[in-house]
Amino acid sequence: MISLETLLYLIQGERVLLILKKRGLGKGLFNGVGGKVKPGETPEQAVVREAEEEIGVKPIQLSWRGLLEFWNLENGQVESIHYVHVYVSEKYVGEPRESDEAAPLWFEKGNIPYDRMWEDDRLWLPVVLDGKRVYGKFEFEDWKLRKWIVYLLQQTG
Numbered sequence: 001m002i003s004l005e006t007l008l009y010l011i012q013g014e015r016v017l018l019i020l021k022k023r024g025l026g027k028g029l030f031n032g033v034g035g036k037v038k039p040g041e042t043p044e045q046a047v048v049r050e051a052e053e054e055i056g057v058k059p060i061q062l063s064w065r066g067l068l069e070f071w072n073l074e075n076g077q078v079e080s081i082h083y084v085h086v087y088v089s090e091k092y093v094g095e096p097r098e099s100d101e102a103a104p105l106w107f108e109k110g111n112i113p114y115d116r117m118w119e120d121d122r123l124w125l126p127v128v129l130d131g132k133r134v135y136g137k138f139e140f141e142d143w144k145l146r147k148w149i150v151y152l153l154q155q156t157g
């Protein structure tokens with residue numbers, strides 16, 4: 001399975017909004033808002049829809065912060081590949097609220113709960129929260145991170 005997905009981090013000053021995922025892939029972990037891009041959607045449209053579904057807010061200004069590849073292997077075979085566009089937003093409409101998918105919680109940028117997140121997050125999220133753009137490729141074998149590369153992308157404007 002190859003899927004196109006999104007991740008969004010809402011920012012308020014020195015705080016970032018994470019969700020505690022209540023179901024599906026990554027259940028029990030903190031993450032950004034996001035999910036799969038549906039047929040006919042752009043990644044931007046998908047991430048706005050996911051924010052409305054998961055926490056009831058509508059981002060009104062998105063800043064693209066990078067592309068991540070997650071390769072999941074089981075017993076040496078590639079089971080799934082996820083291409084994930086990453087965004088941050090400092091402007092949105094609505095107040096974050098809990099849904100059946102996610103419980104939102106604000107964290108100080110210097111106090112992100114990396115021990116309760118995907119193993120790769122500590123390798124690239126600090127860069128994104130520092131205002132930069134990244135490309136990363138992460139290979140998981142039986143859900144453990146085995147190999148990775150992370151590049152800083154050049155700022156073009």
Ligand SMILES: Nc1ncnc2c1[nH]c(=O)n2[C@H]1C[C@H](O)[C@@H](COP(=O)(O)OP(=O)(O)OP(=O)(O)O)O1
Pocket residue numbers: 005006007024025026031033034035036037070082084118140
């Ligand atoms: N390592 C890894 N593999 C796969 N996916 C991820 C990671 N790290 C991550 O942060 N993610 C992200 C990418 C996506 O935002 C989500 C997965 O989305 P998912 O819950 O499968 O998508 P939805 O569209 O919300 O799910 P369903 O509606 O199909 O239940 O994890």
